[in-house]
Amino acid sequence: MADHLTPEAAVQPLLTAKRCLVLTGAGLSVASGLPVYRGQEHSLYDDPDQLRDAMASTLHKDPEAYWQRHAVRRHAMGQVKPNAAHHALVQLEVLLRSLERDFLLATQNVDNLHRRAGQRAVHELHGNCFWLRCLDYQCLGRERDETDPEFVSNLKAPRCDTCGGILRPDMILFGEADERRWEALNSFITVGVDLVLLIGSSGVVSVPEKLLQFIASTNQSPYVLEINPKPTEDEPWGKSISGHLVMNAEEALPKLLDLLKAGV
Ligand SMILES: [Zn+2]
Numbered sequence: 010m011a012d013h014l015t016p017e018a019a020v021q022p023l024l025t026a027k028r029c030l031v032l033t034g035a036g037l038s039v040a041s042g043l044p045v046y047r048g049q050e051h052s053l054y055d056d057p058d059q060l061r062d063a064m065a066s067t068l069h070k071d072p073e074a075y076w077q078r079h080a081v082r083r084h085a086m087g088q089v090k091p092n093a094a095h096h097a098l099v100q101l102e103v104l105l106r107s108l109e110r111d112f113l114l115a116t117q118n119v120d121n122l123h124r125r126a127g128q129r130a131v132h133e134l135h136g137n138c139f140w141l142r143c144l145d146y147q148c149l150g151r152e153r154d155e156t157d158p159e160f161v162s163n164l165k166a167p168r169c170d171t172c173g174g175i176l177r178p179d180m181i182l183f184g185e186a187d188e189r190r191w192e193a194l195n196s197f198i199t200v201g202v203d204l205v206l207l208i209g210s211s212g213v214v215s216v217p218e219k220l221l222q223f224i225a226s227t228n229q230s231p232y233v234l235e236i237n238p239k240p241t242e243d244e245p246w247g248k249s250i251s252g253h254l255v256m257n258a259e260e261a262l263p264k265l266l267d268l269l270k271a272g273v
Pocket residue numbers: 143144145148149150169170171172173174
């Protein structure tokens with residue numbers, strides 16, 4: 010079992026890392042007021058209605074009805090704000106780049122909060138709830154639709170400018186996969202990675218496991234720091250973790266940033 014670290018110990022690999030990869034999950038946005046999806050009390054998918062709407066089959070069966078529910082949820086998601094963890098990650102990227110270190114942030118979150126905080130390069134592995142694409146996968150119609158205050162009063166499904174069909178949220182639903190979203194991440198890893206920060210991912214989701222498996226397939230063994238109030242120790246992939254910082258992201262990341270600034 011990996012050590013539980015103090016922030017002073019956890020910052021050490023950050024001081025020397027040349028290529029840092031960050032993966033964030035739903036735990037990062039809890040302090041903004043958004044629920045996690047799984048693995049905790051009041052998780053989103055404990056609600057059968059939420060779980061049903063997370064399935065691609067629900068969208069395709071009746072897109073108009075899907076939109077009526079999705080528009081309300083999306084509007085609520087647009088009302089929350091990035092928290093101290095999002096802001097610290099923006100500063101971390103700026104600081105590391107100023108030191109000529111490489112940095113890549115990938116997220117499982119579809120909430121758009123990294124972009125709203127000002128993160129430069131965000132790779133959204135599950136898409137973005139505020140972007141749209143055509144329901145017809147063959148059609149290339151895409152739109153960015155991040156700020157639409159009227160949206161919640163307009164519950165009709167938006168239409169594609171290209172073909173006139175219905176648009177859908179540009180995010181991955183259950184029953185779907187989009188390996189293209191991993192390309193930039195995999196390219197970064199292939200070039201080399203010496204530090205991985207896993208922040209706010211529930212141990213029961215598969216993305217950290219997939220990421221760590223890909224890294225292992227490249228014969229690299231970077232330092233893997235997990236920042237999570239509930240450390241992942243029971244899952245098989247937890248064995249790949251080098252150290253745990255058992256804190257909430259919104260407390261841990263500003264602290265690590267201060268220590269990093271003092272140490273470089
Ligand atoms: Zn279209």
